[in-house]
Amino acid sequence: MSALKDSDREVYEIILSESNRQNNFLELIASENFTSQSVMEATGSVLTNKYAEGYPGKRYYGGCVHVDEVENLAIERAKKLFNAEYANVQPHSGSSANMGVYLAFLNPGDTILGLDLSHGGHLTHGSKVSFSGQIYNSVTFHVDKNTGLVDFDNLKKIAQEYKPKMIICGASAYPRTIEFEKFRDIADSVGAFLLGDICHNSGIIAAKKHPSPFPFCHVVSTSTHKSLRGPRGGIILLGKDYENPFKIVAPKSGRIKMMSELIDGAVMPGIQGGPLMHVIAGKAVAFKEALSDNFKNYIQSVLDNAKAFEKNFKDLGYNLVSGGTDTHLVLLDLQNKNISGKQAELALDEAGITVNKNMVPFDPRSPFITSGIRIGTPALTTRGMGFDEIKEITKMIDLVINNFDNEKVISSVKNNVQELCNQFPLNL
Ligand code: DSN
Numbered sequence: 001m002s003a004l005k006d007s008d009r010e011v012y013e014i015i016l017s018e019s020n021r022q023n024n025f026l027e028l029i030a031s032e033n034f035t036s037q038s039v040m041e042a043t044g045s046v047l048t049n050k051y052a053e054g055y056p057g058k059r060y061y062g063g064c065v066h067v068d069e070v071e072n073l074a075i076e077r078a079k080k081l082f083n084a085e086y087a088n089v090q091p092h093s094g095s096s097a098n099m100g101v102y103l104a105f106l107n108p109g110d111t112i113l114g115l116d117l118s119h120g121g122h123l124t125h126g127s128k129v130s131f132s133g134q135i136y137n138s139v140t141f142h143v144d145k146n147t148g149l150v151d152f153d154n155l156k157k158i159a160q161e162y163k164p165k166m167i168i169c170g171a172s173a174y175p176r177t178i179e180f181e182k183f184r185d186i187a188d189s190v191g192a193f194l195l196g197d198i199c200h201n202s203g204i205i206a207a208k209k210h211p212s213p214f215p216f217c218h219v220v221s222t223s224t225h226k227s228l229r230g231p232r233g234g235i236i237l238l239g240k241d242y243e244n245p246f247k248i249v250a251p252k253s254g255r256i257k258m259m260s261e262l263i264d265g266a267v268m269p270g271i272q273g274g275p276l277m278h279v280i281a282g283k284a285v286a287f288k289e290a291l292s293d294n295f296k297n298y299i300q301s302v303l304d305n306a307k308a309f310e311k312n313f314k315d316l317g318y319n320l321v322s323g324g325t326d327t328h329l330v331l332l333d334l335q336n337k338n339i340s341g342k343q344a345e346l347a348l349d350e351a352g353i354t355v356n357k358n359m360v361p362f363d364p365r366s367p368f369i370t371s372g373i374r375i376g377t378p379a380l381t382t383r384g385m386g387f388d389e390i391k392e393i394t395k396m397i398d399l400v401i402n403n404f405d406n407e408k409v410i411s412s413v414k415n416n417v418q419e420l421c422n423q424f425p426l427n428l
Helices: 002-007 009-024 038-044 063-084 096-107 152-163 178-188 204-205 261-272 276-290 293-313 341-350 378-381 389-404 409-422
Strands: 086-087 111-115 137-141 167-171 193-197 219-223 235-239 329-333 356-358 374-375
Touching: 038 276, 063 086, 063 204, 063 235, 063 276, 086 261, 096 167, 096 193, 096 219, 096 235, 096 261, 111 152, 137 152, 152 178, 167 178, 167 409, 178 193, 204 293, 235 261, 261 341, 261 356, 261 374, 276 293, 293 329, 293 378, 293 389, 341 356, 341 389, 356 378, 378 389
Parallel strands: 111 137, 111 167, 167 193, 193 219
Antiparallel strands: 086 235, 219 235, 329 374, 356 374
16 A cells, blocks of 8 residues: 555555554454455456446447456356356445335335344344335334244234235344245235345355245345455345346337346446446455355354354353354343343453344344344454354453453453454464
8 A cells, every 4th residue: 555655644554544444453344344355456446437327338438348248257157156047246235235225116105124223133124214214105014023034924914914026034133043944925815015125045046055035035135244254345146047027128119128128227327336446346356255165164163163153152141032043143132141231242342352232132222222132253364264263252242241341351352352363463
């Protein structure tokens, strides 16, 4: 960063500080990861200089020969990775991908049915503070109070009552396998369209260690920077492309449009202008990495590490939502620990351990306080940490939670965090 160092010391220093933070803190936010140097290079490349509104071969600008090549590469690799017939790699984020899907298939006021935010869902699955709950008539289903698993009886009941046009499966804080087939049965029973938002699990799905959303989901969206370990961004996938079931026709020919045409038009020009070609190049690089055996091994370690957290926390008397995990995350319910999620997040941050406070199902506290914390393994695993380190980190988290107002304990944990980080340098 020598040019930046000379030209803009302020921004340079901020980036340096963030780099130090990433090196010296234990990153346990389930939705974060460390991309490879190759992904960083592609994402920081000259492709950021290029406007390329449109799609490969059909752009509104000249000079697109090379960005066409890279977008086609990203599309082909995404299709191969997820066994999909169609991929749109332009959404700027997972939220934009969902917005593109809604714009493609829904009209304002249509009913959508998604998992309640406080039960692990996502803002864009119908929360009233998001466009998804403001433009569309959103209703929610929830998890079972005893098991913490999706309550399919509740889902069916709500689906039958409200007859949604779209059901959304997938979550931000759900530690268990997404049962796509069961969602599809219910969607079929009420004539709803099924969107699989696989943002959190996409790396696990790509490594074939979680069931595929295809053929059950009509359409799939995901971000690219979580367990998939790519640059920040989103994509939309179709297992099979076919005529849209809503009979939306092309104005001139009267032909029923293909699903892919609706998605393409919704993403650009519907919600976005020029695609971020540098990020699309980063996605292409990440997809190639995710197709490798190394990535499969990495994801197996992500899952093994999450299982290790499950066992260690249970041994220490913690309650885990749903009793454990099948994925890359555990959700600790701290109600028996005399500490809120917010207090735990703050104390852990002081100790150099980054987590996020999280609502637990049927949480008596507000989203700003919460009764839980979410802990994920993708970033630690990228750093090379395994069972021994997970054991040590569990102990450190437990110590902080039990002594959250004891500065001496927190400072001694911080020293241990530093030692551990030094053993696993990120070299950022
Ligand atoms: N904000 C993301 C997460 O942390 O899960 C979801 O998009």
